[in-house]
Amino acid sequence: MEVNNTIFDPTFETIMTTTKYSLDPSEDKTQENHLDLVILISKATLMGFIVLCALFGNLLVIVSVMRHRKLRVITNYFVVSLALADMLVAIFAMTFNASVEISGRWLFGYFMCDVWNSLDVFFSTVSILHLCCISVDRYYAIVQPLDYPLIMTNMRLGTMLSVVWCSPTVMSFLPIFAGWYTTDSHLNWRKSNPNLCSFRVNKVYAVISSSVSFWVPGMIMIAMYYKIYREADRQERMLYRSKVAAALLNKHLQINGISAGLAGLPPPEPLPEEPPITSSSKMKRERKAARTLGIIMSAFLACWLPFFLWYLITALCDSCESGQIVTAVVFWVGYLNSALNPLIYAYFNREFRAAFRKTLESCCSIFGPATDLRQRKQDLVPSNASSEIHVQRAY
Template sequence: LLAKGLVMGIIITGAVLGNALVIISVFRHRKLRIITNYYVVSLALADLLVALCAMTFNASVELTDRWLFGYFMCDVYNSLDVYFSTASILHLCCISVDRYYAIVRPLQYPITMTHRTVSFMLANVWILPALISFTPIFLGWYTTEENLEYRKLHAGECRFIVNQYYAIISSCVSFWIPGIVMVTMYCRIYKEAVRQRRALSRTSSNIILNSIHQHRVQNPYHYSHRLHPSDGELTLCSTATATTNTSSRNSSAGSTNYGTTNTTTTTTPPHTTTPPP
């Protein structure tokens, strides 16, 4: 029991202090007061309230094995738990939309994500969870008649049993719709990141090829460039190699010259006729 209480105390304290530090850091440093961090601060506030208003009641039930706060506070606890949990998920959904516009549509981001738009989104994030938490729970719409009668007779238990209609509506608002939006946004962000990486790679290749071409134009007699067809690596043949090749070509050309033939010309003296004696 002591170990369980210590672990839960550490978890609650860490959640409170961590989220409080996030809020304080943004408010104390002016450079952190950007539009994206508005969602982060609001999310930290929602998580802080989860730790204070929901986890504390849950810790007491875990340590005492019974509900100590009565029928009304049971509805309060269930409402706060659903409310702040849904608010946290909706904050994550808003952050994904904000990142989508910042990365995929950066030119539209300053026009779309204005202070007015962010305020409207955050207002809905805090209002919509109340429609599936406080209103149906306090009016008894979330559960069955049998569970309501059971709770009145057993004040030492705080059960949260929902009916089919409430389960479908609350799961759609709290999980399915935000989950689909987040998956869609981050998939598009990933595709855009891959596209930009490929475009950057092509740009780098073009820059390298242009620099090589300029070097060839500026130094036509210093280097002989050959672009390897398989891996695109540049092979530079030095002037010494070029000179060697030139010499070998000259030698082979010289070997085809016509040879000189030394001819000996024999001079025959003219015939002289000796007159007969």
């Protein structure tokens, strides 16, 4: 035993010394603090970026539609209302969630927890109902274009927007403030933990609220856009066939005219120029609008589908628990949709893109000194050129 101690003691001492310096508690704690700080800064930066994009992007949509008469069509009034809802999501839902993610606790008390949960449910439902209305509007504009002005009147527009903004209160404020959305044990837990704000729902409320807020409107939108796609494809084929038939008829008439010896006749008087056919251009515009709004709907479903799947699974499965990271990701992927819509408008819609550019240029012109200097330089060039012209004329 003595020999063994003599042989292995130095090695044991070396191992303990190495362990002491490599796993120093203070150094390990410092590294953890640095890592936590980096994660916190990254989260705050990403959340702040999403909030700012949602605020200013949707504000740009509203201002552009109000400033440019060309964008003041019925569909874009739904778009403006949707942009307002997305701005309110950024103000009332994202900011509260960001404060929880950054501070690690709820800072605003028991009552405001109910307010936040109600606003969160309310605005997400308002957004998807807007997209449902837009899909119905596009359906009538493309499938029944002649009846569209009679169907989509200003009165019907106001009625649809009123229903969209008022009906979600039945699924948000009423059951949440009445306590119908959750279990008695969760209500008691909340009273004993005022610094935490979690939204744990019972099974009945989970099924009904997700169906009303997401699944049923989502299925309606998918059905509408499928019919729109089929009709747009049919109109495209009909337009192509009519162009081919007109070209063949023109060729046939030319051949018959030459064979009948009409070349020696005096040429007929030129017919007045026909106005451009607006039906085909209107169909193209409607198809582009439908494509843009279809992309918006797809982005909405892609952003909110993970949340509602998580929402149903955690509510219906008692043994299914999700970590804090998963909960934060599904919430913020859903919130991301409020910042994506203006980017989709700017990228896929030429009229919105031009309106955005003009609106931003007019906003930048407010900051005057730099633009004034450039304008003065530009004003000097024509004056010099004009003086040279006068000199040349004099000679």
